[in-house]
Amino acid sequence: QVQLVESGGGVVQPGGSLRLSCGASGLILREHVMHWVRQAPGKGLEWVSAISHDDVNKYFSDSVKGRFAISKDPSQNTLYLEMTDLRSDDTALYFCAREVYSSGRCAVFDIWGQGTRVTVSS
Amino acid sequence: DIQMTQSPSTLSASVGDRVTFTCRASQTVDIWLAWYQQKPGKAPKLLVYKTSTLETGVPSRFSGSGSGTEFTLTISSLQPDDFATYYCQHYDKYPPAFGQGTKVEIK
Numbered sequence: 001q002v003q004l005v006e007s008g009g010g011v012v013q014p015g016g017s018l019r020l021s022c023g024a025s026g027l028i029l030r031e032h033v034m035h036w037v038r039q040a041p042g043k044g045l046e047w048v049s050a051i052s053h054d055d056v057n058k059y060f061s062d063s064v065k066g067r068f069a070i071s072k073d074p075s076q077n078t079l080y081l082e083m084t085d086l087r088s089d090d091t092a093l094y095f096c097a098r099e100v101y102s103s104g105r106c107a108v109f110d111i112w113g114q115g116t117r118v119t120v121s122s
Numbered sequence: 123d124i125q126m127t128q129s130p131s132t133l134s135a136s137v138g139d140r141v142t143f144t145c146r147a148s149q150t151v152d153i154w155l156a157w158y159q160q161k162p163g164k165a166p167k168l169l170v171y172k173t174s175t176l177e178t179g180v181p182s183r184f185s186g187s188g189s190g191t192e193f194t195l196t197i198s199s200l201q202p203d204d205f206a207t208y209y210c211q212h213y214d215k216y217p218p219a220f221g222q223g224t225k226v227e228i229k
């Protein structure tokens with residue numbers, strides 16, 4: 001059974017840091033482009049970041065560029081999102097997702113985790 | 123960046139109704155448009171990709187159409203399980219973007 005499980009969320013003060021993890025079972029992350037998507041409380045979905053299957057290409061939304069980093073650990077089959085200089089508007093449920101059905105430039109997401117909640121508050 | 127706008131924000135309907143909602147892109151996304159269904163506390167579920175292709179297992183009462191900048195998702199006969207929020211997403215290029223969602227409520 002293919003499954004993604006996020007962890008690492010919590011409450012952090014503004015300016016703080018947090019590392020989110022996304023463990024995969026039933027799929028090998030180094031074979032897939034993986035993404036992070038977030039959802040602020042009561043709001044819609046916002047794409048955050050992506051990493052190519054070979055880790056060569058990494059993409060970030062303008063709202064997190066320079067503050068967030070994305071990586072994978074093949075030995076742990078885990079995806080990470082390193083978040084620094086956190087702000088109140090980073091408060092959200094963070095999902096990891098697998099990319100599928102590419103347009104050649106970007107794609108959609110067919111497998112999602114259940115999300116991990118990040119709250120940035122003093 | 124391409125912006126996505128969905129309408130209406132909320133739609134009240136009854137079981138058995140035919141419902142249609144719209145997604146507009148700020149510039150052409152060709153056919154690279156997907157639809158997701160999300161229920162409270164759950165991850166989104168992919169319904170449609172490449173404008174009109176149903177994901178495996180999605181009921182045939184769902185259909186998508188459009189191209190360029192205007193797209194629609196239609197549910198031919200609304201079922202109790204369909205009350206949820208629906209998001210469109212373009213994937214023409216980075217960054218991908220979602221619409222703000224259409225919530226389908228029980229009338």
